[in-house]
Amino acid sequence: MKNKLYLEFLTKIGELELDKIEEFVKDMTCTRVTKIINHQIACPDQDTLIKQLKEARERAGKFTITPINHCNDKETHQCAVRYLLESEAAGSFTTIAIVNFDLQDKITKIDEIYCQTT
Secondary structure: HHHHHHHHHHHHHHHHHHHHHHHHHHHHHEEEEEEEOOOOEEEOHHHHHHHHHHHHHHHOOOOEEEEEEEEEEOOOOOOEEEEEEEEOOOEEEEEEOOOOOOOOOOEEEEEEEEEOOO
């Protein structure tokens, strides 16, 4: 299920040492991956996604992911996931993400809306 892939992706980003994030993201995403955060294009490609994820980890510290609910669409290779992100340094965030995958299960688009809960 696509939701499990994305939750595993986030969990790993929260656990990995910063110097391991780039290689991991390259394995899990296509080069043309796009990330939208709260209706703004934050990352138009893989390089900026890697930079954004590393900077977020530097600010937040390590974090954990607790799934709340999800749904998958096998025909469109999409999933929607709502989860709680709890970080060491930046607090907690409730996030809803719609994630697209290609036929090789690489992430092609992440569209997140989040708000800080603590």
